[in-house]
Amino acid sequence: MKLASYADGSRDGHLVVVSRDLTQAHYASGICTRLQDLLDDWGFIAPQLQDLAVQLNHGKLRHAFPFEPGKCLAPLPRAYGWAVVAADGRVRREAGQFLGGGKPLRALASCEPALMAIAGDLHAASDAGAALDALRLLGLAVDWRAEGELVASHAAPLAVTPDELGDAWQRGVLQASLVALHNGSKLEPRDVAAAPGEALARVVRWRALRAGQLAGVALGALDIALAPGDSLRLDLKAADGQHSLFGAIDLDFLPPPAA
Incomplete structure (x- = not known):
């Protein structure tokens, strides 16, 4: 669903x-x-x-x-926590406050998309298999960072059970294409393969996770030069490039406030 x-x-x-x-x-x-x-x-x-x-x-x-x-907020606007697992296995823990995908962003910052995993309660030291059993929903999120600090987190409108993902979900791995439109121009799509079970297991290596604490699989920062007034649309699509898996994150970048 x-x-x-x-x-x-x-x-x-x-x-x-x-x-x-x-x-x-x-x-x-x-x-x-x-x-x-x-x-x-x-x-x-x-x-x-x-x-x-x-x-x-x-x-x-x-x-x-x-x-x-x-009309959508983030699926879970006030998560109990947000932990993103980088490609090197490091876990970065953040506050779990998410803006809806259409909420404008004033600060220009680096764009770091992630596959968002929403699980039920998960014991500390659970392995990837147990983590997959606890997985409930998946989504798309984006962290915005400036000088290493988190500026904001946005989430696409949909939270989706893995069975709805069709061929994009294979043996616990999401295989999809990250599509970005910058000011209406399509950037080169990025193929992604994200394993949320492994990420969840990494998050609970030392501590338990409760339902409502979210884990993210980092999909790699996007190298985009943004300017005030720009727009950016991010979407994770199935292999055919046509079907959106979680809905898109549509952002407008506002000019800075007047001094």
Whole structure:
């Protein structure tokens, strides 16, 4: 299933189920209103949401409505933590506050995309296999850094169960293409192969992880020269280059505030 958090004036948004083709959505009201509640009681709530997703995909829900990514917050705006595992295995732990994919960014900073892994509770020293068993959802996130400091984190609108990824998900590895548009011009796509189970195992090497703490697999910084007024669109797509896996992160870079 595919999930998103619609902005409703609250800090966490309202959970919606999104159709496979990203055209329709339906509120999860009556089952679960926040993504964190789902993570806290996955075994009971997830099957109900899965049933809702099946009905939505078959056009059987009277109150479905057109899905609008621009109305989405990050899937989990207030995560309990955010740890990104770099290519060399180092773990960088950050605050887990995520902006929605369309929230403008004022500061110009380096762009560091990551595959976002959302798991249930995971014991310390769990191996990659146990971590994959605890994996619930995947998404796309981007960290922005200036002079080594985290400026902001954005997340694409969708949190997706691995079974929805089709051929892009093979034996616990996401194989996809990172596509970027800078001011509307397409940059050279980057093939990525990310193993969230291994990253989660690295994060819990010394400490347990609780549902709502997120781990990221770093996909490598993008070498892009940004200027005020620029736009940037980031998307992880299936191998065919056509199907967005998690929805896009669309950013506009504002000029600095007047002195």
